[in-house]
Amino acid sequence: MSLVRNIVAGMVIFMFASGLQMQGREIQVTNKTELGNAINSAAPGDTIILKDQVWVGMVMELKFKGTSDQPIVLRSQTPGGASLESGSRLEIGGDYIVVEGLKFVRGYSTSSAILFNSGGRNANYCRVTNCLIDNWSPDNVSTKFHWVQVMGSYNRIDHCRFSNMNHPGVTVLVKAGADQPGHHQIDHNFFGPKPEGEGNGYESIKMGGGDYSMYPLYTLVEKNLFYHCDGEVELISNKSWNNTYRYNTFYDCQGTLTLRWGRECLVEGNYFIGAGRDNTGGIRITDQDHVVVNNYLENITGTDARAAISVMSGIPDTEGGNSGHGQTKNARILHNTIVNCRESMNIGYFDEDDLGDPRGDITAPENCTIANNIIYSSSAPLIKEAWAPSINTTWLTNIGYGASLGILLDSGFIETDPGLELSAGGIMKIAAGSPAIDMGTILADTVRTDFDMQLRADGKPDIGADEFSDGPGENLPVMAEDVGPEWYTSPALGLESHKGLSRQEGSLVIYPNPAKEKFFIAVDHMSMNKTVYVEVFDAFGKKVIDKKFTDLADNPEIECHDLKGIFIVRVRTGGMAFHSRLILY
Numbered sequence: 001m002s003l004v005r006n007i008v009a010g011m012v013i014f015m016f017a018s019g020l021q022m023q024g025r026e027i028q029v030t031n032k033t034e035l036g037n038a039i040n041s042a043a044p045g046d047t048i049i050l051k052d053q054v055w056v057g058m059v060m061e062l063k064f065k066g067t068s069d070q071p072i073v074l075r076s077q078t079p080g081g082a083s084l085e086s087g088s089r090l091e092i093g094g095d096y097i098v099v100e101g102l103k104f105v106r107g108y109s110t111s112s113a114i115l116f117n118s119g120g121r122n123a124n125y126c127r128v129t130n131c132l133i134d135n136w137s138p139d140n141v142s143t144k145f146h147w148v149q150v151m152g153s154y155n156r157i158d159h160c161r162f163s164n165m166n167h168p169g170v171t172v173l174v175k176a177g178a179d180q181p182g183h184h185q186i187d188h189n190f191f192g193p194k195p196e197g198e199g200n201g202y203e204s205i206k207m208g209g210g211d212y213s214m215y216p217l218y219t220l221v222e223k224n225l226f227y228h229c230d231g232e233v234e235l236i237s238n239k240s241w242n243n244t245y246r247y248n249t250f251y252d253c254q255g256t257l258t259l260r261w262g263r264e265c266l267v268e269g270n271y272f273i274g275a276g277r278d279n280t281g282g283i284r285i286t287d288q289d290h291v292v293v294n295n296y297l298e299n300i301t302g303t304d305a306r307a308a309i310s311v312m313s314g315i316p317d318t319e320g321g322n323s324g325h326g327q328t329k330n331a332r333i334l335h336n337t338i339v340n341c342r343e344s345m346n347i348g349y350f351d352e353d354d355l356g357d358p359r360g361d362i363t364a365p366e367n368c369t370i371a372n373n374i375i376y377s378s379s380a381p382l383i384k385e386a387w388a389p390s391i392n393t394t395w396l397t398n399i400g401y402g403a404s405l406g407i408l409l410d411s412g413f414i415e416t417d418p419g420l421e422l423s424a425g426g427i428m429k430i431a432a433g434s435p436a437i438d439m440g441t442i443l444a445d446t447v448r449t450d451f452d453m454q455l456r457a458d459g460k461p462d463i464g465a466d467e468f469s470d471g472p473g474e475n476l477p478v479m480a481e482d483v484g485p486e487w488y489t490s491p492a493l494g495l496e497s498h499k500g501l502s503r504q505e506g507s508l509v510i511y512p513n514p515a516k517e518k519f520f521i522a523v524d525h526m527s528m529n530k531t532v533y534v535e536v537f538d539a540f541g542k543k544v545i546d547k548k549f550t551d552l553a554d555n556p557e558i559e560c561h562d563l564k565g566i567f568i569v570r571v572r573t574g575g576m577a578f579h580s581r582l583i584l585y
C-alpha cells in the first residue's frame with residue numbers, strides 16, 4: 001500500500017514539476033479554517049473554490065499576488081451558489097486576483113461588502129465578476145456605509161448586480177487621489193432599484209471626491225444598466241478628471257449623470273429613457289472641458305437640475321471642493337437627440353446654496369459649444385436660460401421643433417420637423433428624407449461615430465445622435481440580459497418594449513403601433529379571467545387613459561381619439577406590471 005501511495009505522490013509531484021502546474025491547483029474549501037489555509041498557501045494559477053452553502057461572518061482578506069498569465073481566482077463552486085450572509089465581507093489587497101460568482105445576501109456588514117484594499121494594500125489588475133449584492137442593508141436604515149470601494153489601479157467590476165440599497169452610502173465608490181492611479185473599468189453591471197434617500201450621499205456610483213476632484217481617474221463606465229436609481233439627484237457623481245461614461249442605459253431613473261467636479265470627462269452614446277414617472281433626470285454638467293456627445297434622451301420628466309441636459313451656473317475660478325458648484329466652462333454638447341422631454345435643455349440653472357458660498361458670486365456657463373443636436377418636444381421652451389444669459393455660447397445647426405425655442409438667436413437653430421420614426425430597439429431615429437441628414441456642422445474635433453457606433457464617414461454629419469443608414473444599429477438600449485450576473489434571472493423590468501418592434505412571445509402586445517384613434521392589447525401569457533388594469537401615460541407621466549377589464553380574451557379595443565405622440569402603456573394584473581411604448585398619430 002505504502003509503495004502505491006509513494007508512487008501516486010511521486011506522480012503528483014512530477015505532474016506539478018513538469019509544467020502541468022501552469023494549470024494551478026483547485027482548492028475546495030468548506031469552512032473558515034480551510035479558506036484561511038488556502039489563502040495563505042495560494043500561488044499564481046490557483047483557484048480557491050467556496051462550497052455552495054451559506055457562509056456567515058466570513059471576512060475574506062485576499063492578500064496575495066497572481067500574475068497576468070496566472071491570476072489567483074476565488075470563486076463559488078457553482079456561480080451564485082456560495083451565499084455570503086450576515087457580517088461577511090471581502091477585501092482584495094493584491095495583484096491579478098479574480099473573484100467570481102459570489103453573492104452577498106440576507107445580511108450586511110457595516111464595512112464595505114467588497115473593498116479593493118486589504119491591510120493598507122491597494123488592489124491592482126483585479127476583477128470582480130458575475131457577483132450579486134442584494135439588499136445588503138442594515139437594520140437601522142440610517143447607518144451609512146458604501147457597498148463597494150474601488151482603490152488602486154486597473155481593476156474591473158463587470159457582470160455584477162447591485163440592487164435594493166436602502167441606506168446612506170454609495171453603491172460603488174471609486175477613490176481618487178495621489179495614491180490612486182485609477183484606470184478602472186465598470187461594465188455590464190445592473191444598478192438598482194435604489195429608492196430615494198434623505199438628501200445627499202445616496203449615489204449609485206461616485207467617482208472620486210470633493211477633496212480629490214483635481215486628480216485624474218481615467219475610469220470607464222460602459223454598457224451598464226441603471227434601473228430606477230432614485231437615491232438622490234446624482235445617480236452618478238463625477239468628482240475627478242478624465243473619466244468616460246459611454247453606452248450605458250439609464251431607464252426611468254430619478255437621479256442624473258452628474259459631472260459634479262472634475263474636468264475633461266466624456267459622456268457618449270448613452271440612453272436615458274423615462275418610462276412614465278415624474279422627476280426622471282438626464283445629464284447635469286458643471287466644471288470645465290467636458291464633452292457630451294451622441295446621447296439619446298427620451299421622456300425625461302425632470303426640470304432644473306434634472307432637465308434632460310442641465311448646464312449649471314457656478315462659482316468661477318474654483319478647483320474642486322466639497323461644496324458649491326464650479327462654473328461650467330468649455331462644455332461641448334454635440335449630436336444629442338432629445339425627444340419628448342419636459343425640459344430639454346436648461347442652461348444656467350444654479351443651486352440656491354451657492355448664493356451664500358463665501359467663495360464668491362456665481363456665473364452663468366461660459367464658452368460652451370452646443371451643436372448638431374435634435375430637440376423635439378411639445379413642452380416649451382426647448383431651451384431655458386435659467387439664471388442669466390450664458391456667456392459666449394456657440395450655437396451651431398441644432399434642430400428644434402415642436403415648441404417655442406425660448407431664447408432669441410439669429411442663427412444656430414433650424415426650426416423644422418426632424419423626421420423621426422420608431423426604429424429597432426424602440427428608438428426614435430431619423431428616417432429617409434429627414435432634413436437632419438448631412439446638415440450638421442463639421443466640428444473641429446470631428447465626431448467620428450454616431451450613437452450606434454456607425455462611422456460618420458461621409459464627411460457630412462447628420463444632426464442628432466444618429467448618422468442615417470438603412471442597416472440596423474449596433475448600440476441598442478442595454479437590456480437586463482446584457483448585464484450580469486449570468487446566473488441570475490432578472491424580473492421583468494418594462495424594458496422589454498425596447499427590444500424592437502416585434503414583441504416577443506409571452507409579453508405585452510400592442511397593435512397596431514403606431515396607432516391612430518384606437519389600439520388593441522393582448523397579454524398572451526396571463527390567465528385570461530383575471531382583472532386587468534390598462535393605463536396610458538403621456539410623456540410627462542400624466543395618466544390619460546385608465547381602464548379596467550375582467551377578461552382579455554377578446555383583445556379589447558381602447559379608444560384614444562384625441563391623443564398624439566409617444567405614450568407608455570402600463571398593464572397590471574395579479575401583482576405584475578408590464579410596460580410598453582405606444583405611438584399615437
Ligand SMILES: [Ca+2]
Pocket residue numbers: 200201202203232234237
Ligand atoms: Ca450627491
Ligand SMILES: [Ca+2]
Pocket residue numbers: 437438458459460461462467468
Ligand atoms: Ca451624413
Ligand SMILES: [Ca+2]
Pocket residue numbers: 450451452454466467468469473
Ligand atoms: Ca446610425
